[in-house]
Amino acid sequence: MTGANGDIRKDMRAYIQENFLYLEPEVELEDADDFLALGVVDSLGFVELVEEIQSRFGMVVEDVEITEENFGSIDKIAGFVERKRTSR
Amino acid sequence: MSVRTIAEDLSFTATRDPGRAAVIFGDRVLSYGELDRLAAGFASGLRELGVGRGDRVVTVLPNGIEAAIAFQGTLRAGAALSPLSPTIKRDRLRYVLDDVDPAALVCDPERAEMAESAEALAAPSVPVVAAVEELAAVVGPTPPPPLETDLAAVMYTSGSTGEPKGVMLTYRNLSFVTGSIAEYLEMGPADRVLCVLQLSFGYGLCQLLTCVRVGATLVLEDGFAFPGRIVQLLEDHRITGLPAVPTIFQVLVALRGLGNRELPDLRFLTNAGASLPEATVAAVRRTFPCAQLYLMYGLTECIRVSYLPPDRLDAPTSSGIPIPGTDAWVAGAGGHEAEVGEVGELMVRGPHVMHGYWRDPERTAERLRPGRWPWEPTLATGDLFFRDEEELLHWVGRTDDLIKCRGEKVYPREVEEVLHAVEGVREAAVVGVPDRLLGQAVHAHVAPEHGIELDPGTLRRECAERLEAHKVPGRISIHDDLPRTARGKVDRRMLIAPGEGSPVEPQRPRSARLKSGSWPNSRRTLRRIRA
Numbered sequence: 375m376t377g378a379n380g381d382i383r384k385d386m387r388a389y390i391q392e393n394f395l396y397l398e399p400e401v402e403l404e405d406a407d408d409f410l411a412l413g414v415v416d417s418l419g420f421v422e423l424v425e426e427i428q429s430r431f432g433m434v435v436e437d438v439e440i441t442e443e444n445f446g447s448i449d450k451i452a453g454f455v456e457r458k459r460t461s462r
Numbered sequence: 463m464s465v466r467t468i469a470e471d472l473s474f475t476a477t478r479d480p481g482r483a484a485v486i487f488g489d490r491v492l493s494y495g496e497l498d499r500l501a502a503g504f505a506s507g508l509r510e511l512g513v514g515r516g517d518r519v520v521t522v523l524p525n526g527i528e529a530a531i532a533f534q535g536t537l538r539a540g541a542a543l544s545p546l547s548p549t550i551k552r553d554r555l556r557y558v559l560d561d562v563d564p565a566a567l568v569c570d571p572e573r574a575e576m577a578e579s580a581e582a583l584a585a586p587s588v589p590v591v592a593a594v595e596e597l598a599a600v601v602g603p604t605p606p607p608p609l610e611t612d613l614a615a616v617m618y619t620s621g622s623t624g625e626p627k628g629v630m631l632t633y634r635n636l637s638f639v640t641g642s643i644a645e646y647l648e649m650g651p652a653d654r655v656l657c658v659l660q661l662s663f664g665y666g667l668c669q670l671l672t673c674v675r676v677g678a679t680l681v682l683e684d685g686f687a688f689p690g691r692i693v694q695l696l697e698d699h700r701i702t703g704l705p706a707v708p709t710i711f712q713v714l715v716a717l718r719g720l721g722n723r724e725l726p727d728l729r730f731l732t733n734a735g736a737s738l739p740e741a742t743v744a745a746v747r748r749t750f751p752c753a754q755l756y757l758m759y760g761l762t763e764c765i766r767v768s769y770l771p772p773d774r775l776d777a778p779t780s781s782g783i784p785i786p787g788t789d790a791w792v793a794g795a796g797g798h799e800a801e802v803g804e805v806g807e808l809m810v811r812g813p814h815v816m817h818g819y820w821r822d823p824e825r826t827a828e829r830l831r832p833g834r835w836p837w838e839p840t841l842a843t844g845d846l847f848f849r850d851e852e853e854l855l856h857w858v859g860r861t862d863d864l865i866k867c868r869g870e871k872v873y874p875r876e877v878e879e880v881l882h883a884v885e886g887v888r889e890a891a892v893v894g895v896p897d898r899l900l901g902q903a904v905h906a907h908v909a910p911e912h913g914i915e916l917d918p919g920t921l922r923r924e925c926a927e928r929l930e931a932h933k934v935p936g937r938i939s940i941h942d943d944l945p946r947t948a949r950g951k952v953d954r955r956m957l958i959a960p961g962e963g964s965p966v967e968p969q970r971p972r973s974a975r976l977k978s979g980s981w982p983n984s985r986r987t988l989r990r991i992r993a
Contacts, residue, residue: 416687417688437720438690440688440689
């Protein structure tokens with residue numbers, strides 16, 4: 375599954391770069407970077423991000439799952455998507 | 463003989479119920495007894511620094527235990543609180559320090575370096591306190607309580623134009639408005655309020671003051687970023703009251719599964735800061751069927767003006783009635799009370815009305831005007847309203863936002879409501895832009911629901927069907943997001959006079975679809991209020 379996980383990271387980095395950081399092309403988002411500390415995504419942004427993840431990976435995200443542990447960075451999103459997939 | 467003010471509310475509750483939880487932040491629970499002891503220590507510490515009645519104490523603190531101690535301690539000392547946003551930058555802090563000339567500057571360790579560099583640049587020399595709990599450990603005589611007429615706060619507000627102004631509020635102003643709000647929200651010691659709003663804003667500060675007044679528990683969170691965290695807090699702490707702004711409500715109603723949670727303790731929700739679109743009101747009621755929704759209107763100059771009683775939500779676009787113990791009326795032509803349906807500036811009187819702007823008699827005179835009664839000035843809100851047959855107030859727009867097109871008046875709100883009603887429209891703002899022929903041209907800015915494509919031509923036809931010709935926007939621009947001020951309101955100034963590289967340059971195609979964040983600074987300055 376490492377390969378698939380790597381794809382998740384690549385996909386999400388591209389999505390965030392394109393939708394939230396396109397005004398700051400000089401920012402190179404690292405997989406461990408904290409979205410909130412960097413001011414990359416705000417609360418409305420997280421709702422958009424969740425919608426994207428639901429449609430892209432065909433999964434359902436519940437309200438209480440939109441937390442820092444699950445959506446705080448690209449690494450955390452990748453881990454969350456993996457866990458959701460294996461628990462199905 | 464004295465009247466109990468917000469300076470004495472804390473010790474009053476602490477004496478009667480010292481073990482009750484006063485403030486919860488993360489894993490930390492501070493009882494009323496502990497908060498009282500720490501606030502008294504902080505007050506003694508301020509006194510040792512030479513802070514007394516009438517002296518200003520500037521704070522730059524994020525939501526947390528330290529902010530609760532510093533705010534309550536400053537009031538205990540009988541001094542005046544000047545709370546600034548924790549995201550303030552050095553130059554702006556320096557401006558406020560020069561203006562308000564404080565006796566102390568309080569911040570957290572994270573902001574100490576920024577605060578000290580601002581202090582070094584400012585004209586007055588101010589002691590910087592970066593360890594709130596250390597100062598709160600001081601043991602010494604408690605300063606005498608303030609008079610009702612002493613200065614309790616200088617609240618800085620940027621307003622829609624110009625330099626920030628410091629709104630002067632006395633202990634009487636804040637004590638009165640605290641009691642009035644607690645009364646209409648029917649708050650009591652069993653309440654547990656979740657505050658994600660910054661305590662440095664008037665709306666946030668009110669949460670601390672009302673909870674301490676009635677002996678309720680305040681659950682603090684530093685901002686609103688991950689909605690899942692908020693849902694967890696609502697359940698874990700069996701929250702009874704949630705104050706919010708439109709953005710927060712819009713995020714909450716978009717969450718999957720929230721509407722299926724029972725949340726049987728959640729008793730009331732409040733909205734202020736900007737009006738809640740009718741569709742969002744309906745969605746909030748569906749998501750939280752057990753909670754009462756209070757739509758409120760206020761301004762820093764008196765904190766709160768009006769509220770819509772929840773049993774009047776059949777009029778969801780109304781701002782309701784004046785808060786208990788106050789009066790608000792619409793001034794029509796010649797300054798007399800307007801007829802039903804007649805639009806004019808809303809005027810406010812009552813014990814909550816400010817005593818003017820700090821050291822700014824000119825701008826004070828614009829807002830505090832000789833009124834209907836010779837013994838008191840009246841607060842002119844700068845907001846246009848009308849009153850309906852049932853005595854409910856309706857907000858129409860800012861006096862500054864009024865558009866004069868072809869010599870006729872256009873109230874942006876009326877056009878915005880028509881646009882809001884079109885399917886797929888998430889947000890709409892209408893402004894007047896200078897036009898050689900028309901005087902001002904009506905220009906609409908619209909943001910669609912996620913994933914929806916809007917056609918400016920269709921929107922224009924919808925407007926033409928429902929509005930008189932002079933009110934139909936001559937131009938409609940579609941954006942992913944509208945620009946916002948630091949407080950989360952739509953930034954109309956940016957829409958009228960956008961900066962370089964902005965999306966409203968005339969050479970762009972009319973239907974250009976623009977990405978969110980393309981407004982200079984919008985996303986970043988928003989982090990604290992929206993995030």
